[in-house]
Amino acid sequence: MSIERQCIQATAAMSKRAQASPSTSQPKRAKFASDQSSLKAFFGSSPRLTPANSGAEKGRNNVTEPVRKQLNAKEIATPDIIDLTSDSEPTPGNYGSNNINGLSAAAPQVSDVGGSSGAVLPSSPNTPSRRVPMKNDIAVLPNYQPLGVDLFVYDVQENPWPVNEPAPYSFLVHALVTLSGTRSRTIILNTLTNMLRTLLNWHRPSLLPSLYLLSNCLSPPYSPVELGIGSSVISKAIQHISGLTSSALRRLYNSFGDPGDVAFEVKSNVRTLVPHPPLIIAAVYECLLKIANCKGQGAAKQKQAIVEKLLVAAKGEESRYLVRTLSLNLRVGAVRTSILTALARALVLTSQTSLGGPDRDHSPYHATSKLISLVQPLAAEGKKVPDGAREKLHEKFIQAEALVKKVFVQHPNYEHIVAGLFNGGLDNLDLHVPLTVGIPLHPALGSPTRSLDEIYDRLGDLPFAVEFKYDGQRAQIHGVRGVNNDNPSIHIFSRHLEDMTTKVSYPSDGGLKSFQELSNRARKDVEMSDIKVSVCVYAFDLMYLDGEVLLAQPFRERRSLLRSRFPPFSPSDKGAGRLDHVESCESEAGKDAIEEFWQKAVESHTEGLMIKLLSSDAMQEDGTQKGNGKRKPLSATYEPDKRTSAWLKLKKDYVVGLGDTLDMVPIGAWHGNGRKAGWWSPVLLAVRDPRNDYFVAVCKCMSGFSDLFYKEMVAHYSEGSDNCSGKPLWETNTGGFRPDVYFRPHEVWEIRGADITLSPVSLAASGLCSSSRGLSLRFPRFIKTREDKSPEQASTTDFLAQIWKDQQGKSKATAGDADDGDLVDVEPEPEWVVGGAGESDG
Known part of the structure; x- marks a missing residue:
């Protein structure tokens, strides 16, 4: 019997953190994890x-x-x-x-x-x-x-x-x-x-x-x-x-x-x-x-x-x-994106023959020694001078960077990538290091919207599907069917690409659970007989099947394969797991059907809706389909580690106000007064500045915290500990804010607010919306700790600026590159990978 390979993305309705329960554990860094106390x-x-x-x-x-x-x-x-x-x-x-x-x-x-x-x-x-x-x-x-x-x-x-x-x-x-x-x-x-x-x-x-x-x-x-x-x-x-x-x-x-x-x-x-x-x-x-x-x-x-x-x-x-x-803190301004960019540029300037490949004058990636010799030194004081050779090299840099990042997000393994590079350079890197079952790829990401009207403004008459955005943990499931019908080999990965196979073997009784119910379940090495809180795996995408990479296929085709090859499974044995498809509705059913489906999502234990383009097409820049004028392509392909207008998310908690919550990082605080004396209040929140590779302060937050959370926050950020200092030790920019203490930026909080405003104090997104002011968040309110996100995946200044521009009536599709992430490397074999989870956008 042939071996079968499949790769599906799904969302498991598993526990996220309860609102009142803060994270006292540090988010897991990329395998340098340590249990240091203070x-x-x-x-x-x-x-x-x-x-x-x-x-x-x-x-x-x-x-x-x-x-x-x-x-x-x-x-x-x-x-x-x-x-x-x-x-x-x-x-x-x-x-x-x-x-x-x-x-x-x-x-x-x-x-x-x-x-x-x-x-x-x-x-x-x-x-x-x-x-x-x-x-x-x-x-x-x-x-x-x-x-x-x-x-x-x-x-x-x-x-x-x-x-x-x-x-x-x-x-x-x-x-x-x-x-x-x-x-x-x-x-x-x-x-x-x-x-x-x-x-x-x-x-x-x-x-x-x-x-x-x-x-x-x-x-x-x-x-x-x-x-x-x-x-x-x-x-x-x-x-x-x-x-x-x-x-x-x-x-x-x-x-x-x-x-x-x-x-x-x-x-x-x-x-x-x-x-x-x-x-x-x-x-x-x-x-x-x-x-x-x-x-x-x-x-x-x-x-x-x-x-x-x-x-x-x-x-x-x-x-x-x-x-x-x-100590897990190099304190240098180099993140994964910078390292991958530099690696690509270094390879462009390295000869193909020295990397084991043929010396081709017309390689789209590698530069010849002759071309390099023609580049003129930069003029004094940064003045630009015409330099055709430098421009040609810049074009090669752009292509090489895109290739290296693409390979890495599909195959996040430096060892495999370096081996591929030494086996022929950049020209065949994607062939030497393909998407592989057993190695997780970075998840696609959803762009936030504020209303159903905005969704129609963005997508017009293009066909799309709306899905429940389950309130659980996103998962990526990889499986290889055994030879002679032996039991398959299964691995389940988190949105951070960590192997959590031993943490998610749970059945379901068919009902959706709340945060509080799900948070009571055991997290690791669970015996089936000990399960008290049941969950279900809801599959929503398929990226690989029987040796074929499906990322370039439109969502309609990927979803069709998912539904036909992986039908729902609901055994009578309560000790067995349950598989189902994400509940969905299509735009062809009409606006009334979409409105009704939205109301159903609001009334259930979901975060809202995911909106996904079914087929690739093009839209007018003004948001209308067809007609004259400039058109922009919209692709229904699966884009790892990117936010595009082909994947939108509409959270029910944020239909009024911002179109999405913000993932922000606490970087400082003031001593509380009155009833909050002895606690930290307010807390200074920041977003990530991708241009400078540091966190920049946006606003103070003092709403949404329970007394229990305040007490645990004081313990976690105790003065003199490795998480709290009276001096600014970490890579942050507080702008005009002057907190009493500074926090080590290591956890992410989900924050809701009314709207984004220009601020004379904040330096966040300075220069993107105003030459003299940054952006701030009005009426911020704490929702929960995002244990599934690292600080590198916090909301960015670009994201903040885009929300502000949307508010000004200049609604534009949120662009491209999203949270920093790593790539995956896998070897080809008959296998399958299923994705299922509670929140289908990551």
């Missing part, structure tokens, strides 16, 4: 290190005068030399090996990222023990070229490190330092592009680990690999190599406000007897994987030993960014 614990969980409890009288520190003034004499260990020459087993306090956890560092010379002068010392493992302390344990760093310069000024042929040696970690840190020092998108893209070009030219094995380290993750989002390092591990490691007490470290944190800055200050004063070989990029990444793989009894000590080895070998700025990586 920075008080970060620096306060270990006892003071003394010769009696340190295991050896080797961990001491020398503190600079500014820091010494903040510390008591009893908190500073006196010796300023660390003996690191022992060859015994790596245990806390023993750093004998010149390998980093078994990973050899290759280059024999070391230098300081900060550029301080000093003599280069030998680093051979056989160097005899000598009391020759290095100044601040830092030698001279190679003078790397500036990375933020124009791509055609940067000399990629210049040797950044010795030939045939692996890329040093200091080169990656050089890029991170540059990124953290600018908010210019041009400099950010130049820095990333020039860095990746250098790795492609001088050490390609470092490309993949660099992409993961830049992304602050270890693996694809659907992979179970997590760093899993607690705050106490980092705290003990820093204490052990410095000799400082927990109170001294806590005092340093209160002064600097960032664990990476504390590590840099502490480590810069530690001296070693023997210099360590430089860290290399691949070795650092492998050490992080080893930390993730430490399991069982003694895992914490094993992780601490690896962290200590890394910190001891780190020099200069390396210490700062190692700890920031371990």
Whole structure:
């Protein structure tokens, strides 16, 4: 019997967060997840290190005068030399090996990222023990070229490190330092592009680990690999190599406000007897994987030993960014979109032959060396000069960026993409890295509308379907039918592409549930006999079936295949799952039928409606179909990670006022007064600025919160914790707002408001709607915490500006690129993927 492959998107009516129950857990970052509690614990969980409890009288520190003034004499260990020459087993306090956890560092010379002068010392493992302390344990760093310069000024042929040696970690840190020092998108893209070009030219094995380290993750989002390092591990490691007490470290944190800055200050004063070989990029990444793989009894000590080895070998700025990586906060303005854009540009400037492909003069993606040589340097002060060669390269950049992003959103796996690139370059990347069952793709997204009238204004007479927007969890179901009718292999992925197969095996009694009812269900590794709250999988789209990718097919055809190949299933056994199709109505039935269906949605436990174009066509720019004048195409294809007018959403809670709620990020607060004294009220809310890669404040919010929520918010954002600071530590722009405290932007709240207004205080969307004012939200009200969204998926300034323009009577279809996301990579096999869920727009 043949093996059958199918891929369906669906929505499972599963639990979302109840309105009154706030999220005290941090949203899961891309596989660098950690259960760190607070920075008080970060620096306060270990006892003071003394010769009696340190295991050896080797961990001491020398503190600079500014820091010494903040510390008591009893908190500073006196010796300023660390003996690191022992060859015994790596245990806390023993750093004998010149390998980093078994990973050899290759280059024999070391230098300081900060550029301080000093003599280069030998680093051979056989160097005899000598009391020759290095100044601040830092030698001279190679003078790397500036990375933020124009791509055609940067000399990629210049040797950044010795030939045939692996890329040093200091080169990656050089890029991170540059990124953290600018908010210019041009400099950010130049820095990333020039860095990746250098790795492609001088050490390609470092490309993949660099992409993961830049992304602050270890693996694809659907992979179970997590760093899993607690705050106490980092705290003990820093204490052990410095000799400082927990109170001294806590005092340093209160002064600097960032664990990476504390590590840099502490480590810069530690001296070693023997210099360590430089860290290399691949070795650092492998050490992080080893930390993730430490399991069982003694895992914490094993992780601490690896962290200590890394910190001891780190020099200069390396210490700062190692700890920031371990703490899940690199604090640089580079997100996934920027990394993919830079990767595409670096590949355009890399020859096809070096990537294993034929050297073609007319490749739409790769530039020839002749074309690159014709590009003129940019004029002084940014003045533009006519440059045909640069314009041709810009066209190739645009095509390459679109290709890389398209491949990534359908196959979010850097390892597969890099392998595909090394197997022929960009020209055949989509063939080498196709959509694959077993690897989730990014979901399509819905554009908000405010009324049924607006839907008809946008779509005119074009045929469309309206579907219930279920109040549950969106899911993507992948399945492969077994050979000889064996049981199929099933995987279910969340909207964040995380594998949640063990969390969603629930049957249904046929009725829709409320938030409160659904929130009581168990979340993980559930036994069928223990199920008390039942749900159903409602399938609404099909993206792959029997080896054929269906993304380019119109929705009408995809839906027809879904209904014919996957009929509803409702067994009598309550222990078995139930499958049904999303309830829907079509525009051909007339406006009265659509109105009646809308009323049904309002009266049921749904969020509203999803409106989906059935067939591709074109519309007039003014919203009417046919006639003369300019027409814009409307495609009924499935567009991963994009918002288009082919998918619209109409929420019943927001028919009056805004057409949609906003997904906003809390970034600060004021101390409450009166009954709210002791609580945070109001809270400062922000949206994401995609141009500057930070969160920008929009408005204050003090409505919609229950007393329970206020209490839990105070606990979650307690002053002095890693989530709350009196100083602006994180990448935010508060404009004219001056909150009492600043929150770490790490969770998303759904907010409802009356309308969008111009504001003299807010800087959100400044320049998009007004040259002198930003945008703010009137009468904001908290709805619920969006556990299914990360801060990178919060509403953007562009989205805010579009709502404001719609309000002004300039209604235009919401355009293209949406929330940042990652791609999926899968290998072809007979399989199927079903999507089903409670909210069908993601």
